[in-house]
Amino acid sequence: MKASFNFFAGLTLLAAFTGCVSGHGPVVVGNPDDTRPLTTRIEPQDIRNTVEKMTESLLADPGVLEATKGEKPILDIEVMKNRSQMIIDMKNITDSIRMRLIRSRQFRFVDRSSSGVDITIMDEQAQLGLTDPRKAVRPGQQTAAQMYLTGELTDMSQSDGRTLHRYYKFSMILKDLRTGEIVWADEKEVSKVTVRPIF
Secondary structure: HHHHHHHHHHHHHHHHHHHHHHHOEEEEOOOOOOOOOOOOOOHHHHHHHHHHHHHHHHHHHHHHHHHHHOOEEEEEEOOOOOOOOOOHHHHHHHHHHHHHHHHHHHEEEEEHHHHHHHHHHHHHHOOOOOOOOOOOOOOOOOOOEEEEEEEEEEEEEEEOOEEEEEEEEEEEEEOOOOOEEEEEEEEEEEEEEOOOOOO
């Protein structure tokens, strides 16, 4: 009877141990100061941290401050490219970066997405005689971009036994279109480590 009790007690401890190890999925090691559950996927806090870090780096860079000194150049931003294996709304990330840069008041922006519609509306108004011909906006009068911001997301994974390392890297480049010079470049890495359960 005692041996039987010890056997079942041992099974109970083993089940508790494996439950602690496996839980509802793999054990993920991230920032030791962050006790929130993590996954190997890019999470909202990773996006927020990346947007903050990249925009702060750009706005505080001596080369950018020198290039924008005394003027507010027109900045065009390309939607960041996703070269990772994960499906992410890169337009949303790009829009967040644009919004922060607009609020900085260091650049001016032109909405290229609606420029074709704007021209069509102006043509229609002119043809219907709804605008003053002397004040009408003519082709070639729109402001051209002076700087161009591009970026991309890449990832890489490496397996070591039960441990899976996944690295994500956001990289961005600011280019002066007048000179072709790269004014600023920076990158931010996000590292995730997954330990697969024993059982």
